[in-house]
Amino acid sequence: MATAASKGNSKYWFMVVLATLMGGQSAISATGPGFFLVPIIDEFGYGRAEFSLYLSFMTVATMLTLPLMGRLTDKYGFKKIVILGTVWNVLGYVLLSFCSSLISFYIVGAFLGVTCIAFSTMVGAGLISKWFHKKVGLFTGIVLASTGVFGTIISNILPNLIVDHGWRSGWLLLAAITLGLSLLPMIFIVNKPEDIGMKPYGYDENEAAKEAAGAAVASANTQAEKPSLMKLFFSPKFLLLYVAFVLVTLVAAGFNRHLPAFFTSQGQSPAGVGQLMSIFLITLIFMKALMGALNDKIGITKSLSLLWILYAIAFIIMPMSASFSILAVAMVLMSTGAGSVGVYPPLITRQVFGMKDFATVYAVLYTSTNVGTIAGIPLWGWIFDVTGSYVGGLRVIPVMMIVALACVFISMKVGNKPASQSLSA
Structure with missing residues (x-):
C-alpha cells in the first residue's frame, strides 16, 4: 500500500x-x-x-x-x-x-x-x-x-x-x-x-477508495446541491446527532458556568473552589489530546461511549460527598464530557457525512453547542432558584448521557458508512 x-x-x-x-x-x-x-x-x-x-x-x-x-x-x-x-x-x-x-x-x-x-x-x-x-x-x-x-x-x-x-x-x-x-x-x-501536489498524511489509495464509496452511499443525493444540504440537515441521522450534542452541552457549557457556585454550596472555601477549577481546566487540556488519540485507537462510537460513561459517573459521585478529594476526582471525570463537545463534532461530521461540504455540515452541527450553551446557563440557574440546590439536576444528567449516546448510536447506523468505523484505522 x-x-x-x-x-x-x-x-x-x-x-x-x-x-x-x-x-x-x-x-x-x-x-x-x-x-x-x-x-x-x-x-x-x-x-x-x-x-x-x-x-x-x-x-x-x-x-x-x-x-x-x-x-x-x-x-x-x-x-x-x-x-x-x-x-x-x-x-x-x-x-x-x-x-x-x-x-x-x-x-x-x-x-x-x-x-x-x-x-x-x-x-x-x-x-x-x-x-x-x-x-x-x-x-x-x-x-x-x-x-x-x-x-x-x-x-x-x-x-x-x-x-x-x-x-x-x-x-x-x-x-x-x-x-x-x-x-x-x-x-x-x-x-x-x-x-x-501532496496527499493527506497517511493517505492510502485502497482505503481512500473504500471510504469514498462509503461516503457516496451515506450521502447519496444529499450533498450535491444546496437543496440537498437542506435535506441532509433535516435527516434523522443529522437531527439525532444535533440532539445528542445539545444534551451534552446543556451540561458541559451550562452547568460548568455554575461550578464555582456549586462548590461553594458544598462548603468549599474560596481557595478550594479555585483549586478544583484549576484541576478541571488543566485536566481538560490533556484530555482533549487523549480523547483524540483514543478515537484513533478504538473508533468514534467506542471512545465516545467510554468518555460519556465516565462523564455520567462524575455526576453520580458529586452529590454523594462534599469531600475535596471526591470533588477533585469528579473534576477529572468531568473533563471527558466537557472536552468531547469540541473534539467530536468535526470527527463525527467526517465519519458520518464525509468531506463533501465538510465546513458547511460541521458549522451547522456546531450550532448545537450554541443552543446548549444559551439554554443551559439559565436552566441551571432556574434549577437552583426553584429547588435551592443543584443536586436534583445533577441526578438527571446520567439519564441525559444515556439518551445522548443512544442518539449517536442510532445516527451512526443510519449514517451507514461502514468503511470508516475509525477515522484512522
Missing part, C-alpha cells in the same frame, strides 16, 4: 502548528470577555445581568451565522476566511475599546460573534480533517486543546493589564493577540494538500 507522507516532510506538521494557532484564537473570545465584566460594570454602573447580555448576543450571532460562514469556507477556502475573520475580530475588539453605552456593547458583541468561531475553531479542526488521513483524532484533540493553553496564558496577563492600564487597553491587547496569532496562517495556510 502506498502512503503519501514521509517522515522527512515537515509540511504536515507546519499545518498542525497553523491549525493550533487558529484553534487558540477561540480562547480569546471565550476567555477574554469575562475579565471585563467587573471593571466596566464598576465604571458605568450597569447591572451584572444586563451587561452580561452582550455575551449572549455574541453567542446568538455565532449560532445564526455559522452555517453561512461554513458555506463560505467551503467555497473560498481557509485562507480567505482567516483573513476575513482576523480583520473582523481585530476591528471588533478595537470598537469595544471605544464603547461607552450599553447598546454599543450589545451591537459590537453581536458583531464579534459573526466570525469568532468560524475563523478559529472551525478552521483549526477543518484544516486537520483535510490534511490528515491518519491520526485525525489525535491532531484534532491537540488543536482544540490549544484553547485551554492560550486561555490560561490570557488569564494570567489580561487581569493585571486591565488593573494597570484600564479595560480599554485590555480590548486593544486582545486585538493585538488576535492579529499576532493570525500572521503565519494568513500567509502560509493551504486549504488542502492536493493544492500543492
Whole structure:
C-alpha cells in the first residue's frame, strides 16, 4: 500500500502548528470577555445581568451565522476566511475599546460573534480533517486543546493589564493577540494538500477508495446541491446527532458556568473552589489530546461511549460527598464530557457525512453547542432558584448521557458508512 507522507516532510506538521494557532484564537473570545465584566460594570454602573447580555448576543450571532460562514469556507477556502475573520475580530475588539453605552456593547458583541468561531475553531479542526488521513483524532484533540493553553496564558496577563492600564487597553491587547496569532496562517495556510501536489498524511489509495464509496452511499443525493444540504440537515441521522450534542452541552457549557457556585454550596472555601477549577481546566487540556488519540485507537462510537460513561459517573459521585478529594476526582471525570463537545463534532461530521461540504455540515452541527450553551446557563440557574440546590439536576444528567449516546448510536447506523468505523484505522 502506498502512503503519501514521509517522515522527512515537515509540511504536515507546519499545518498542525497553523491549525493550533487558529484553534487558540477561540480562547480569546471565550476567555477574554469575562475579565471585563467587573471593571466596566464598576465604571458605568450597569447591572451584572444586563451587561452580561452582550455575551449572549455574541453567542446568538455565532449560532445564526455559522452555517453561512461554513458555506463560505467551503467555497473560498481557509485562507480567505482567516483573513476575513482576523480583520473582523481585530476591528471588533478595537470598537469595544471605544464603547461607552450599553447598546454599543450589545451591537459590537453581536458583531464579534459573526466570525469568532468560524475563523478559529472551525478552521483549526477543518484544516486537520483535510490534511490528515491518519491520526485525525489525535491532531484534532491537540488543536482544540490549544484553547485551554492560550486561555490560561490570557488569564494570567489580561487581569493585571486591565488593573494597570484600564479595560480599554485590555480590548486593544486582545486585538493585538488576535492579529499576532493570525500572521503565519494568513500567509502560509493551504486549504488542502492536493493544492500543492501532496496527499493527506497517511493517505492510502485502497482505503481512500473504500471510504469514498462509503461516503457516496451515506450521502447519496444529499450533498450535491444546496437543496440537498437542506435535506441532509433535516435527516434523522443529522437531527439525532444535533440532539445528542445539545444534551451534552446543556451540561458541559451550562452547568460548568455554575461550578464555582456549586462548590461553594458544598462548603468549599474560596481557595478550594479555585483549586478544583484549576484541576478541571488543566485536566481538560490533556484530555482533549487523549480523547483524540483514543478515537484513533478504538473508533468514534467506542471512545465516545467510554468518555460519556465516565462523564455520567462524575455526576453520580458529586452529590454523594462534599469531600475535596471526591470533588477533585469528579473534576477529572468531568473533563471527558466537557472536552468531547469540541473534539467530536468535526470527527463525527467526517465519519458520518464525509468531506463533501465538510465546513458547511460541521458549522451547522456546531450550532448545537450554541443552543446548549444559551439554554443551559439559565436552566441551571432556574434549577437552583426553584429547588435551592443543584443536586436534583445533577441526578438527571446520567439519564441525559444515556439518551445522548443512544442518539449517536442510532445516527451512526443510519449514517451507514461502514468503511470508516475509525477515522484512522
